[in-house]
Each structure stands twice: as structure tokens, then as C-alpha cells.
Amino acid sequence: MSSREEILGRLRAATGDVTSRPGDRGPVPVIAATGESAQATLDLFVATVADYRASVVRCTPEQVGAEVAAALVRARAHTVLVPPGLDTSWVARARDAGLRLRTDEGEDGGPLTAQELDGIDAVVTAARVAVATTGTIVLDHAPDQGRRALTLVPDQHVCVVRADQVVHDVPDAVALLDPARPLTWVSGPSATSDIELDRVEGVHGPRTLDVIVVG
Amino acid sequence: MTDLPVQDTSPTFLGMPSFQRSAKVALADTQQRRNLAHATATIRAKRAAAVGEVEGWEDLRLAGAAAKDEALHHLPDYLEQLEAALTARGATVHWARDAAEANRVVVDLARAKGADEVVKVKSMATQEIELNETLEAAGIAAWETDLAELIVQLGEDRPSHILVPAIHRNRAEIREIFARRMGTVGRAAPADLTDEPERLAEAARLHLREKFLRARVAVTGANFAVADTGTLVVVESEGNGRMCLTLPETLITVVGIEKVLPTFADLATMLQLLPRSSTGERMNPYTSMWTGVTPGDGPQEVHVVLLDSGRSRVLADEAGREALRCIRCSACLNVCPVYERTGGHAYGSVYPGPIGAVLNPLLRGTSSEVDRSLPYASSLCGACFEACPVRIDIPSLLVRLRTQVVDEASGRSAEAASMKAAAWMFGDHRRLEAAQRAVTLGGRLLGGRTIRSLPGLGAWTQARDVPSPPTETFRQWWARTHGDDAPHTSEETP
Ligand code: SF4
Numbered sequence: 001m002s003s004r005e006e007i008l009g010r011l012r013a014a015t016g017d018v019t020s021r022p023g024d025r026g027p028v029p030v031i032a033a034t035g036e037s038a039q040a041t042l043d044l045f046v047a048t049v050a051d052y053r054a055s056v057v058r059c060t061p062e063q064v065g066a067e068v069a070a071a072l073v074r075a076r077a078h079t080v081l082v083p084p085g086l087d088t089s090w091v092a093r094a095r096d097a098g099l100r101l102r103t104d105e106g107e108d109g110g111p112l113t114a115q116e117l118d119g120i121d122a123v124v125t126a127a128r129v130a131v132a133t134t135g136t137i138v139l140d141h142a143p144d145q146g147r148r149a150l151t152l153v154p155d156q157h158v159c160v161v162r163a164d165q166v167v168h169d170v171p172d173a174v175a176l177l178d179p180a181r182p183l184t185w186v187s188g189p190s191a192t193s194d195i196e197l198d199r200v201e202g203v204h205g206p207r208t209l210d211v212i213v214v215g
Numbered sequence: 216m217t218d219l220p221v222q223d224t225s226p227t228f229l230g231m232p233s234f235q236r237s238a239k240v241a242l243a244d245t246q247q248r249r250n251l252a253h254a255t256a257t258i259r260a261k262r263a264a265a266v267g268e269v270e271g272w273e274d275l276r277l278a279g280a281a282a283k284d285e286a287l288h289h290l291p292d293y294l295e296q297l298e299a300a301l302t303a304r305g306a307t308v309h310w311a312r313d314a315a316e317a318n319r320v321v322v323d324l325a326r327a328k329g330a331d332e333v334v335k336v337k338s339m340a341t342q343e344i345e346l347n348e349t350l351e352a353a354g355i356a357a358w359e360t361d362l363a364e365l366i367v368q369l370g371e372d373r374p375s376h377i378l379v380p381a382i383h384r385n386r387a388e389i390r391e392i393f394a395r396r397m398g399t400v401g402r403a404a405p406a407d408l409t410d411e412p413e414r415l416a417e418a419a420r421l422h423l424r425e426k427f428l429r430a431r432v433a434v435t436g437a438n439f440a441v442a443d444t445g446t447l448v449v450v451e452s453e454g455n456g457r458m459c460l461t462l463p464e465t466l467i468t469v470v471g472i473e474k475v476l477p478t479f480a481d482l483a484t485m486l487q488l489l490p491r492s493s494t495g496e497r498m499n500p501y502t503s504m505w506t507g508v509t510p511g512d513g514p515q516e517v518h519v520v521l522l523d524s525g526r527s528r529v530l531a532d533e534a535g536r537e538a539l540r541c542i543r544c545s546a547c548l549n550v551c552p553v554y555e556r557t558g559g560h561a562y563g564s565v566y567p568g569p570i571g572a573v574l575n576p577l578l579r580g581t582s583s584e585v586d587r588s589l590p591y592a593s594s595l596c597g598a599c600f601e602a603c604p605v606r607i608d609i610p611s612l613l614v615r616l617r618t619q620v621v622d623e624a625s626g627r628s629a630e631a632a633s634m635k636a637a638a639w640m641f642g643d644h645r646r647l648e649a650a651q652r653a654v655t656l657g658g659r660l661l662g663g664r665t666i667r668s669l670p671g672l673g674a675w676t677q678a679r680d681v682p683s684p685p686t687e688t689f690r691q692w693w694a695r696t697h698g699d700d701a702p703h704t705s706e707e708t709p
Contacts, residue, residue, distance in 0.1 A: 004310040007472070007523045010219050011291040014531035022289040028480040029278045031271045031487070048497060111511070114428045114462050133268075134490075134498035147512035148461040148503075152454065170498075171483035179444035179479045180304075182509050185486075185502035190454040192362045192416055200416045203362055204423065205454025205501060 032169035033133055041132045041168045046213060048135030052188025053201060054209040061214055065093035068124055068158055071210035072099055075156045077121035081112075083150060085143025090160060091124055104146060117149055122156035123206075128183075129173045130166045135188065137161060137211065138173055140181040148182055157206040159186070163215035221580040222343075222525025223314060228563045233588035234572075237561035238553075247383045247558050258549045261495025262602075269491065279488045280606040282481040283540035286442070286473075287530060293442040293475045294521065300445030304507020306517040313524045314344035320520050321346060321434060321467055322353045328465050330355060330432040336449065336456045337361035338436025339543055340469045340522055342565040346434065356400075357434070358426050360455035362419050369396040383558055386410040397422050423455065433459035433514070434467045438542065439485060440519075443478045446506045447519070450489055452499050460503050466514035471522050473530075473539040485542065488604035493544035525578035534615055535577045540605040541570050547599035547609060553592055562589065569599035573612045581620050590616035 001009075035041035042058075049056040055074075059067050064087075072080060072094050079100045082091055095101050102120055106112045112120075126144035127137045137159050139145045151157050167173050177183055190205030201207055231237070241247065266272055286293050298308045311317035325333055333350065335341065335357050347357040347368075359368045366372075366384055370392045384392075390410040397404040397418065402425050404418045435456065439448040447468055449456045460466060476482065482504075490499045508517050530536045548554045548568030559567030563585035564575045572589040581587045590613045599609040 002310070003312050003316060006312055007310050007521070007527065008291045008294065010523065010527035011294070011472070011530060014219060014527050014536075015288060015290060017533055018288045020288065022285070022292045022477070025281060025285045028282070028478055028484070029274070030480075031274045031278055031484065033270060051497075052500075118424070118428060131498075136498045141509075141512060148457070149513075152457050152461055170487050171480075174480060174483040174486070179441070179446045179504070179506055182506070182512055183502075183504040184457065185498065185504075186500070187496070187498035188500050190452070191500050192453045200412045203416050203420055203453035203455065204360075204427070204458050 030171045030175075032171040035132065035168040038163075042163055042166055042213070044168075045130060045132035045135060045166045048132065049188070049211050050135075052135055052191075052209075054135075054188050054211055056211040056213065058213045064090050064160060064212060064214055067212045068160070069093035069097050069099075071158045071212070072122055072124075072156070073097060075122065075208045075210075077156055079120045079122070081117075081120050081123040081146070081150055081154060083123070083125055083144060083146030085145075086124060086126065087144070094124075104150060111147070112149075114149065114153065117153035120154045122158060122208075123150050123154045124158045124160070125151055127159050127161045127165060129176050130161045131168075131170055131173045132166055133169045136170075136173070137186050138177065139184045139186065140177065141184070142181070148184060151184065151186075152205060155202075155206055156208040156210070157186075158210045158212065160212045160214060163213060166213070219528035219531050220313070220525070221528055221582075222578040224579050224583060224586075228585070231563035231583065231585035233584045234557075234561050234563070234592040235588055237563070237585075238557040238592070241557045241561050244558075246385065248556060250383055250385055251555055251558050255549045255555045258495055262492060262546060262549065263495075265491040265495045265497060268497070269487065275484055275488055276604055276606050278484045279542075279604055280537075280540060282476060282484055283473075283542075283605055284537075285477050286475045287536055287539055289477075290472060290475065290530065293477055294472060296442040297440055297445060297475055298521075300443065301507055301519055304445050306445070306507040306519055309518060309520045311520050311522045311524070314522075317344050317469055317520050317522050317524070318346055318349040320518075321469065322349060322355065324465070324467055324518055325350065325355050325432050326353070328432050330465075332356040332358060332426070332430065333432045333434050333467075334358050334360050334426055334430040334459050334463065335364075335433070336435040336451070336459045337364045338434075338469065339565055340436045340471045341434060343471075344469070344522070344524065346469070358400075358423070358430075360423050360427070360459060361451075362416065362453055362455075365419055365423070366392060369393065369400070383560075386412060386415065389415055393418050393422075401425055423458075427455075427458040427462055430459075430463045432465045432467065433463040434469065435459055437468050437470045437474055438489065439476045439482065440470050440474045441476050441479050441482065444506055446479060446482075446504050448482065449503045450486075450499050451501050451503075452494065454501055457501055457503055460505060461513050463514055465516040465518070467518045467520065469520045469522055471524075472526050473541075489542055489544055492542075492546040492602070492604040529574075529577045532577060535573075535612060537607050538570070538573050538577055538609075538612060540607055541574065542605060543570075544604055546602040546604065547607075550598040550602045551593075552596060552598070553594060557592075562592065569593060569609045569613075570607070573607075573609055573616065576616050576620075581616075581623060587620050587624075590614075590620055 046056050068090050081102050104111050106116050128140040130137045189201045189209040190203050191201050192203045301308050309320045350357040359365050387410050393404040402422045437447040438450045490496050547570050551569050554568040562571040566574050572592045576586045579586050593613050595610045597610050
């Protein structure tokens, strides 16, 4: 008997007393807080992101380029990764300010290697959805965010979130996501509390997270 | 009892003395007790604040328990669904009856890739099967990448807490371990390393980055495995999980079969319960979800090892099976007055604290000294149940296991007499539990009675008598260790 058959057999024997059938419990209950207004949800999002010691600013669509450039300059970034589907107007000011823009293309013409990514200071992306109660941005790694490694190896992540992408609670976000895509939930910069429970920002992920909320 | 196979006790924990004997040693370690007291008090306060923010917390707990029960009650169906979904997305699914089989699968896969090293994310399942030791024996280095695990591994030590495995080490000890050991296995710590947490984290970042960038194979666990979509989920803080899940070509994930969730929508419940219960944050810094292989993004060879190793036996126990709901948040450890004083090592397993006291005897049976003693590693105060995000009634399970231990021992061994006495004292579970819960709920009912006068705690209180002031009452002890906070007056009382 294969291990598979043996384990499934054990489990059938172990659950022999169960009389219900899968799915009998009915629909999954949705337990979520609701915002009083779109404005209140947005305000909450800004507050919860700031709580993680991430920088967060709000601006108009016209100001995105300037805010992106300001965040990059503040962190002293020199090279900036631009995902293939990013709105290029978002990084135009950064380029004008002398930062070097890079696409996901390495020496050999293929995607950047991990080593090459390690030499890049920052990345600018969009997001898929954001959660107000938890201060979370969720990436689904569509072309305006790029594959997962792009938002992982560089030390700074500048993330531009549209106001209409901010939902109130976790279940609202889960309902919008496509499980077939890789998903990364980001709540503040990388952190550890392993040393005497002091929270220290920045272990392996980007040590600087800048969130720009547009509109 | 069922005839399904028990989990083999790993060599590390074979012949472990009883909890009470180990606890006596642990209690004499003042440094550890101080670290633990600080750590558990800090996390308790953070958790209370994070949980207090959520209006629907009790509904979430009920939904969390219901989601896990749905999966557990129909585990064969959901596992088959999970396998089909994973396979459809290009992943390869392996089934492992026990630790040896799971280890063999991982070693064979790593060898097939020609890898002489793997990077690893903290995982209870791989610790349980002692995968690192097996890999090392096969000539494959296993690099732990979680900061705490790195501290434990470099310190040639054992983890003592599910969430904060190095909770028993302070910053000076960590600095010393990094300075002495990093250079022997890779990039050395900076010569001017201090014991500031920022500097220690930076040293770990540099040391491990070299390994992430060159790694070709990663081994991880998963917090959840979603049956209807085939999605695996890793919840973490540091980003080492993301590194392992993203950069290597080959990804091997070892998942206990109890990690299954029925649907993707159930994640909405779990992602609210887990971070607030474990680190006391609204959300942990990073949660990764992946569904098989994504062309052009991340590992292009994805393996999933589904591990039984005693779990089917726990499932067959109609009362005990609720222990399999555990999502390893460690909230029950942090609220446990026994754990706070003894630390994790005395539990003789990778699963310490209240849940360990239940899960280890269920998984491994009660044939060893340590597993027989674990149901007594509790004052049955009920704090663990109130904290548990999936409502595992640990105190009731402990009482039931005590009865089982006593029944097995009756008339057959030298311990029989004391076991019988315990049986008499626990003859009326309900009355005893009610009295003991009242202690935590109000701290008034038993007035000046000391904790050591509670029945059935002979061995335990003897051990704790050594370093404690002999006249300290439960209430005095509580006031001293918890400040003015009245115990368990939080909104979580069910
Ligand atoms: S038993 Fe409950 S509280 Fe304890 S670790 Fe498991 S889920 Fe958390």
C-alpha cells in the first residue's frame, strides 16, 4: 500500500464517527469591521501604517512623482527598480533628480539575478489592495508590481496605493484577491522581536517602507 | 484507545525525565526565569491590546474553531482536494507516514538537485521530525534563517518557545554566540559587534544574505494549506520566509496534515486571529501565499510533503482531536503561570507549554516518563483556553489525560499508589475545575490558600518550592508577576 493510501485509510478510520458531510457547515462566516465612511477608512489606514514606523503620505495624482522622488532621496537611493507595468510618470521626477532607473533585465538579457538585485537600492511599485484595520498592503505581483523578488531584495520599497484600493478589514481584501496569483501581505518594514522582544526594523526584507496614498 | 501508530519520540527527547524533574532544574536558572518573565509579560500585554481592538473577537474564535473542525472532521476529503489543486498547479505532492519517511523525501529531493546546503524557515513540523539532523547526516547543511533559530542553531541549543525560540537568551549571550560562531559557518560577525539589537540584527542580515543569494533549495513549513485552491501560506516577520519562498529554484514545504483549511475564504478569519494572538500585532510584517508554480516568478520546482506522524491517531481520539486545531500561535504559553516559570525545555518536545502538555501525550502516547508527567504540568487555571484563538479546551483535555495516565498505571507499577491518589482527587473533574478556574477569574475564592495546597500538584509544587519564597501565596505571586492586573478579566471570557 502506498503511503498516500495508508494515510488516507488511517484518516477515514479516525473520522469514522463523523456523520456530517464536507461543506455541511454552510458558507464561511464573514466577520469584519466596517468603516463609517470611505474617508474614515482612509484615515485609519494612514494611522495604522504609520504605527509600524513606515512612512506614509497622502497626495494628489499630480504629486505622485514628486513624493516618490522625495522618498527615494530621503533614503539616499541611487538605483531604482521599475517593474514592467509601472506608470512611468511616477518615476519621472526621480530620473530627473539623477537617480538611475533599472528594469528587470540583467547583463545576460534575462531577468535580473538575485546577485544583481542585491546591488539595487530601491523599488517603486503599485499595490493590489490595502487594509485599513491592519495597515497592510497586499501585492499580487501583477506587472505594475513585478515578480516577488523585486520587492524583496532591494532595501527600500516605495509603494503607491490608490485611495480606492483601500478596503476596511481583512475579509474585504481576501474577497478581492485571486488565489492563483502569488500574494505578499506587507505590514510595515521587515522586523524582528527575537532579541529580548525589542522590535528591530529590518532584518531581511526592505528596511525602509514608504507608502504613498493617492487621491 | 486506537491502534493507529503513535509518533516516535525523536532521539533528542528519548529518556527525558519527567516534566517535574526537568522543571526543578529550569527553575534554578535565574537568568532564564528573568528572561521568560519579561518576555511573557511583554507579549501578554501586547496581545491583550491587539485583541481588545477587535469587536468581533469571540465570533472570530468561533469561526476559527469551526473552520479547523470542518477540515479535521473531513480530513481525507480535504487532503485529496488539496492534492488535486496543488498538482493542477504544477506542484508535486508527497505523503509521509512518519518522520523517517518525510526526512527521506526531503533528503532525496535535495540530493537529486545536487545541493549540499538548503536554507530553512522556522517550522515546527521540520523541527518535530528533526530534519536538520537528518540533512546534516546526509552531508547537506541546513541553514536556519529565522533570527531566533539562527541564535539557537549557532548556540547549539534547543528552542524553548514556539514563537520566540531564543526567548531564554539575552542580548549579551546572543552577541557572544554571533561573535564566536558566525565565522565558522559563513560570513563572520563584524569585529566591533555590540549587543544592541539593531547591530545584532544587522549581523544576521549580512551573514544570511550570502546564503539566500546562492541557495538553490529551500525547505519551509506552512501555517495553512488551503484545500480548495492549493494555496500555501507562511506568516512571518523578518522576510527570511520571503527569501526562501522566492529566490531558490526548488521549494520543499513540509506540512502537517492538520494544517489544512477548507477554503481560501477561511484565511480571512485566520489572518485576523493568528497575528493578534501570537505577536500581539494587528498584522505580522509579511504573509506569503503561493499556489503551486508561477511561471517566471519564484521557484519553478515546488514540492509539498504531507506529514502524518501520529496525527491520525490524535484525530481518532474524539475528545483529543480538538488539539489538532492548534495554529501554533503560542498565546497559551504566554499566559501560562507554569510555563512562565519553567520555560520550554522541560516539556521534552518541540511543542512546549499548555498545548505541548496536551499534544505530546496524544501524539506519542503515554509510555514514557515525560509524556506521563505532562498532563500534570498545569495548574488547570484555564487561562490557556481563554487565550486560545481556536478555543481548544486545554484544561479539560489535561484532566482527561490525567485520568488516562492513572487508568493505565493502576495496579501495575510502583507509581500506582500515587496515581490512585491523583485519580481520587480528580474523581470529580467538574468540581475541581470550577474551583481552580475561580482562582484565576477572581483570585478571591480561595483567599489565602497557597497554590501548593491545590490537590494533585505534589511533584510540581515540590519542584517549584526550591527557588520560590516558601510563604508566597498564589495571590502574592500573581500580584508580583502581573502587577495590579486582575487575572483574566479581559473581554475574552467565553
Ligand atoms: S493551543 Fe491555542 S493558544 Fe495554544 S498555540 Fe495552539 S492555537 Fe495558540
